[in-house]
Amino acid sequence: MKPHASSFLIRVPSAAWVILIMMIVFTAINPRYLTLDNIVNIVLQNAVLLILALGATVVILSEGIDLSLGSVLTLSGVTCAYVMESMMDSGSPNAVAMVAGVGVGLLTGALMGIITGALVSLGKLPSFIASLGMMGVGGALSLVLAKSTAIYIRNPLFSFFGERLDKSIDLPLMQYLSVPAFIAIVVFAVVWVMLYHTPFGRYIIAIGGNESGARLSGINTVYWKWMVYVVAAVLAAISGITLAARLEAADSIVGVGWEFDAIAATILGGTSFAKGKGGIAGTVLGVLVIGVLRNGLNVIGVQSLWQPALTGTIIILAIVFEIILSRWKEGRRWAWKN
Amino acid sequence: MDNRILIEARSITKTFPGVLALDSVDLELRAGETHILLGENGAGKSTLMKILSGAYAPDAGEVYIDGQKVEVFDPRVAQRMGVSIIYQDFNLIPYMNVAQNIFLGRFPMKYGLIDHKKMHADAAALLSSLNMFVDTHTLIVDLSTAQQQMVEVAKALSIKSKILIMDEPTASLSERETEQLFATIHQLNAKGIGIIYISHRLQEIQEVGDRVTVLRDGQWVGQKAINEATVDDLVGMMVGHSVASMFTRDRQPRGAECLRVENLCKGKRLHDISISLHSGEVVGLAGLVGSGRTDLARAIFGVDPYDSGHIYLFGTAIRDLCASDMVDQGISLIPEDRKNQGLALILPVAENIVVSSLDRLFPRLFVSKTKENAIAMNYVEQLRIATPSTSRLAQYLSGGNQQKVVLAKWLCTKARIFIFDEPTRGVDVGAKAEIHGFMNELVKEGAAILMISSELPEVIGMSDRIYVMREGRIAAEIPHTEATQERIIESAMGADEVRKNRMQAETMRSKE
Numbered sequence: 001m002k003p004h005a006s007s008f009l010i011r012v013p014s015a016a017w018v019i020l021i022m023m024i025v026f027t028a029i030n031p032r033y034l035t036l037d038n039i040v041n042i043v044l045q046n047a048v049l050l051i052l053a054l055g056a057t058v059v060i061l062s063e064g065i066d067l068s069l070g071s072v073l074t075l076s077g078v079t080c081a082y083v084m085e086s087m088m089d090s091g092s093p094n095a096v097a098m099v100a101g102v103g104v105g106l107l108t109g110a111l112m113g114i115i116t117g118a119l120v121s122l123g124k125l126p127s128f129i130a131s132l133g134m135m136g137v138g139g140a141l142s143l144v145l146a147k148s149t150a151i152y153i154r155n156p157l158f159s160f161f162g163e164r165l166d167k168s169i170d171l172p173l174m175q176y177l178s179v180p181a182f183i184a185i186v187v188f189a190v191v192w193v194m195l196y197h198t199p200f201g202r203y204i205i206a207i208g209g210n211e212s213g214a215r216l217s218g219i220n221t222v223y224w225k226w227m228v229y230v231v232a233a234v235l236a237a238i239s240g241i242t243l244a245a246r247l248e249a250a251d252s253i254v255g256v257g258w259e260f261d262a263i264a265a266t267i268l269g270g271t272s273f274a275k276g277k278g279g280i281a282g283t284v285l286g287v288l289v290i291g292v293l294r295n296g297l298n299v300i301g302v303q304s305l306w307q308p309a310l311t312g313t314i315i316i317l318a319i320v321f322e323i324i325l326s327r328w329k330e331g332r333r334w335a336w337k338n
Numbered sequence: 339m340d341n342r343i344l345i346e347a348r349s350i351t352k353t354f355p356g357v358l359a360l361d362s363v364d365l366e367l368r369a370g371e372t373h374i375l376l377g378e379n380g381a382g383k384s385t386l387m388k389i390l391s392g393a394y395a396p397d398a399g400e401v402y403i404d405g406q407k408v409e410v411f412d413p414r415v416a417q418r419m420g421v422s423i424i425y426q427d428f429n430l431i432p433y434m435n436v437a438q439n440i441f442l443g444r445f446p447m448k449y450g451l452i453d454h455k456k457m458h459a460d461a462a463a464l465l466s467s468l469n470m471f472v473d474t475h476t477l478i479v480d481l482s483t484a485q486q487q488m489v490e491v492a493k494a495l496s497i498k499s500k501i502l503i504m505d506e507p508t509a510s511l512s513e514r515e516t517e518q519l520f521a522t523i524h525q526l527n528a529k530g531i532g533i534i535y536i537s538h539r540l541q542e543i544q545e546v547g548d549r550v551t552v553l554r555d556g557q558w559v560g561q562k563a564i565n566e567a568t569v570d571d572l573v574g575m576m577v578g579h580s581v582a583s584m585f586t587r588d589r590q591p592r593g594a595e596c597l598r599v600e601n602l603c604k605g606k607r608l609h610d611i612s613i614s615l616h617s618g619e620v621v622g623l624a625g626l627v628g629s630g631r632t633d634l635a636r637a638i639f640g641v642d643p644y645d646s647g648h649i650y651l652f653g654t655a656i657r658d659l660c661a662s663d664m665v666d667q668g669i670s671l672i673p674e675d676r677k678n679q680g681l682a683l684i685l686p687v688a689e690n691i692v693v694s695s696l697d698r699l700f701p702r703l704f705v706s707k708t709k710e711n712a713i714a715m716n717y718v719e720q721l722r723i724a725t726p727s728t729s730r731l732a733q734y735l736s737g738g739n740q741q742k743v744v745l746a747k748w749l750c751t752k753a754r755i756f757i758f759d760e761p762t763r764g765v766d767v768g769a770k771a772e773i774h775g776f777m778n779e780l781v782k783e784g785a786a787i788l789m790i791s792s793e794l795p796e797v798i799g800m801s802d803r804i805y806v807m808r809e810g811r812i813a814a815e816i817p818h819t820e821a822t823q824e825r826i827i828e829s830a831m832g833a834d835e836v837r838k839n840r841m842q843a844e845t846m847r848s849k850e
Contacts, residue, residue: 197704199696206693209682216641216679217694217747218665277684 046291055235071138074255076237080105081250109237117229146252162246392416422494602647622801670748688714738769
């Protein structure tokens with residue numbers, strides 16, 4: 001028997017069931033919901049969130065939390081656009097400007113991660129506090145650089161990273177593929193290999209599962225914890241750059257609240273804040289729960305002002321469902337007294 | 339004064355999975371007396387006190403409080419019947435003040451709000467009856483340990499407890515504070531309050547106790563009036579005479595010195611520790627819980643920093659190395675708390691075995707599952723770890739097999755020095771003999787073992803030399819040929835000093 005497989009089966013279905021139920025409900029209300037075009041749309045819209053949520057999952061697996069990921073997403077997009085636009089203004093070719101912009105965007109993410117990680121691992125700050133501070137710093141820098149508006153990007157080469165493939169490749173079925181989805185798949189594969197096939201991944205899970213045990217096993221927990229935040233921030237930078245390509249602009253507040261979506265997706269996917277339980281496969285489902293929900297509310301015509309309230313409620317219900325299910329499996333009932 | 343029976347436990351039996359913690363134990367406490375509960379680590383004192391205070395229910399036997407049979411074992415019920423317990427590490431809320439802690443959950447109320455004036459007045463009255471004069475607005479964190487203890491006593495008095503259970507109350511008190519505590523205990527006794535007093539310290543029980551009950555391995559050994567019991571009697575009762583050495587080692591001449599510790603000091607925990615360890619030998623580290631054995635192991639392994647002193651590894655001085663460096667140097671630590679410190683329970687056996695050797699085994703970035711499982715399988719077979727496969731999660735293994743996984747992890751790093759902290763605690767008899775066998779094999783192949791153990795037959799049976807620690811110092815070094823349980827216990831508890839003091843007193847007297 002493979003215990004990995006069984007825990008996977010126990011954990012994943014609740015999120016999968018929630019997706020299924022929502023899709024049935026939305027289709028019943030508006031049959032236009034279940035079209036291939038709309039599904040492709042859901043994937044395109046949520047590829048960026050998936051990349052960000054993978055970073056959040058890695059941090060949560062190590063028993064930390066990173067609230068600055070949304071800020072890093074914004075800031076990386078802004079620095080990327082800023083460098084790209086200034087270079088194009090001074091006459092650099094599109095390709096050179098793009099490479100420089102993307103490089104600077106990724107570096108920005110890495111730098112933010114190095115600082116947050118150092119505060120947590122060397123400075124022994126609680127990750128909640130360290131990343132809350134960095135969230136403020138990143139947010140303010142974005143506003144300053146983008147002069148509290150958005151930087152529009154006029155680089156057709158770069159915009160390719162945010163498009164559906166049918167715009168550039170004239171082959172059948174291409175309208176169903178998009179570059180962001182493709183990037184998300186590649187990132188997922190890389191994170192998968194890193195998490196499950198390198199010593200680093202083992203150390204992340206060992207630190208999350210039992211930090212003092214990992215330390216007593218001779219693992220340099222300070223160093224590896226640091227790297228966790230660097231990886232998460234670089235992933236946030238990739239998502240920020242992809243989002244900028246899709247929107248053809250880097251908005252100075254675009255990432256506000258995204259860290260919460262990323263964390264919610266992680267939790268919905270069955271990764272728990274305690275003991276390094278869970279994994280990135282569940283996070284994909286968690287992202288889909290959020291994506292299907294948002295898209296469905298649009299399709300059935302719920303007023304956009306009401307949407308956050310409904311998504312919040314449904315996310316809470318999904319997690320309560322999960323808790324009830326697991327308590328029921330352990331044979332425990334609810335009680336008013338402990 | 340009336341000396342009716344306050345609490346009576348009759349043939350209490352309690353088992354935990356795999357352990358008979360208490361076997362038909364009796365205890366009786368009268369009004370106005372202090373009854374000492376004495377026994378080694380693991381003798382069953384804590385279990386008994388948890389039953390009396392309602393935290394555990396016994397499997398068999400009855401408890402009577404004030405002649406009334408206890409039907410429901412619940413801490414709140416016990417408290418209502420007049421039993422209070424003061425744990426070693428207190429149960430106070432650190433950032434609340436003294437008065438709030440005393441009346442927590444029972445605040446005096448007025449118009450639906452807490453009556454602060456009355457609460458502080460009542461708290462002050464209680465404390466002054468204990469000769470403690472401290473502002474009742476002081477936060478608990480700002481009090482000394484002795485003062486915190488008094489707050490616990492005041493809390494017990496505030497709920498009109500007649501029975502007070504104290505678990506090693508002097509463990510972290512200075513000499514003067516201990517004197518004050520004893521004065522308070524005598525004062526409480528005079529009011530008719532009965533006290534069950536748990537202690538290891540033979541010196542002090544003569545001062546504070548009226549009667550003593552001795553437990554050993556969950557058995558009731560005997561009860562005596564304190565003035566009829568000598569130190570030798572009590573040590574004899576605690577040790578027993580039946581236990582034979584369980585494992586015969588292959589003794590051999592020892593090899594080169596591989597670890598030397600010189601004058602190691604660390605705060606109040608370790609004082610001037612000097613020990614040495616040679617390849618091919620097992621050195622036992624005996625002493626009571628809290629005597630600093632684990633602190634010493636953690637300092638050597640580079641987990642906790644120390645203030646001064648030197649550590650030499652294979653003849654070279656080392657300093658400021660952390661645990662991951664020590665592993666590279668060939669040292670390993672098999673911790674006492676294997677569930678929390680030795681293993682990642684949610685990971686498979688194979689991943690636990692290779693986790694400390696990943697960098698060495700897989701220098702080219704990627705972990706090969708095939709190779710990992712092959713390596714793990716090798717150790718599973720070598721150590722006869724009972725697991726259906728190497729992908730079984732560590733949490734589903736028995737205690738003995740978990741311990742073997744921890745051992746396999748260190749064999750995999752090719753360690754040469756093994757520090758075992760309670761290697762066979764919570765391990766069944768069969769696995770215990772196997773682990774002793776592996777230790778024997780390791781030293782035969784030239785490894786060195788430093789073994790912390792509270793189990794005296796294990797210490798005597800396995801060790802070539804034994805260091806005994808007491809209150810952060812090395813109290814004795816005993817070669818295995820001279821080791822007896824009595825000698826170790828006497829060094830560990832300071833009974834030899836009691837005797838020395840008494841002899842001095844007698845010579846003084848005879849001189850007069």
